[in-house]
Amino acid sequence: MTMKKIYIIALVIGIASCTASKLTVPTQADADEAQKTFPGATLADISNGKGLYEQHCQSCHGLKTVTDYSVQAWHSIVPGMVQQANEKSPNSVSENDERLILMYVTSVRR
Numbered sequence: 234m235t236m237k238k239i240y241i242i243a244l245v246i247g248i249a250s251c252t253a254s255k256l257t258v259p260t261q262a263d264a265d266e267a268q269k270t271f272p273g274a275t276l277a278d279i280s281n282g283k284g285l286y287e288q289h290c291q292s293c294h295g296l297k298t299v300t301d302y303s304v305q306a307w308h309s310i311v312p313g314m315v316q317q318a319n320e321k322s323p324n325s326v327s328e329n330d331e332r333l334i335l336m337y338v339t340s341v342r343r
C-alpha cells in the first residue's frame with residue numbers, strides 16, 4: 234500500500250469519528266438541576282432521556298445541538314417534534330418518553 238492510500242484511509246477514519254454524535258453524559262448535578270422543573274427527577278431519568286433523544290430525534294435531521302436552543306425554546310419544540318416522530322412511526326414516543334427527552338435537553342446544558 235502506498236503512503237498516499239494510508240493517508241487517505243486515516244483521513245476518512247478521522248472524519249468519521251469526528252462526525253459521530255458525542256452527547257454530554259448526564260451527571261448527578263444535572264439531575265439536581267432537572268429537579269427544579271421536574272420534581273423527583275433522577276439521574277436514571279435523564280440518562281434514559283439521552284438514550285431516547287438519540288433513538289427518536291435524529292432520523293430526519295441528525296441530532297440538534299442541545300445548547301443551540303434555550304430551555305424555553307425546547308419546551309415548545311419538543312411536543313411538536315414528538316408529534317412529527319409519532320406521525321412517522323405511530324406511537325413510537327410515549328408521553329413519558331417525551332418527558333424524559335425534555336428533561337435531558339433542558340438540564341444537560343454543556
Ligand code: HEC
Pocket residue numbers: 286289290291292293294297302310311314315317318321334
Ligand atoms: C419525522 C421527522 C422528524 C423527527 C422524527 C424529528 N424531527 Fe425535529 N424537525 C423536523 C423538521 C422537518 C424540522 C425543520 C427543519 C430543520 O430544522 O431541520 C425539525 C426541526 C427541529 C428543530 C429546530 C427547531 C427550530 O425552531 O429551529 C429541533 C430543535 C428539533 N427538530 C428537535 C427534534 C427532537 C427533540 C426530536 C425528537 C423528539 C425530533 N426533532 C424529531 C423533523 C423531525
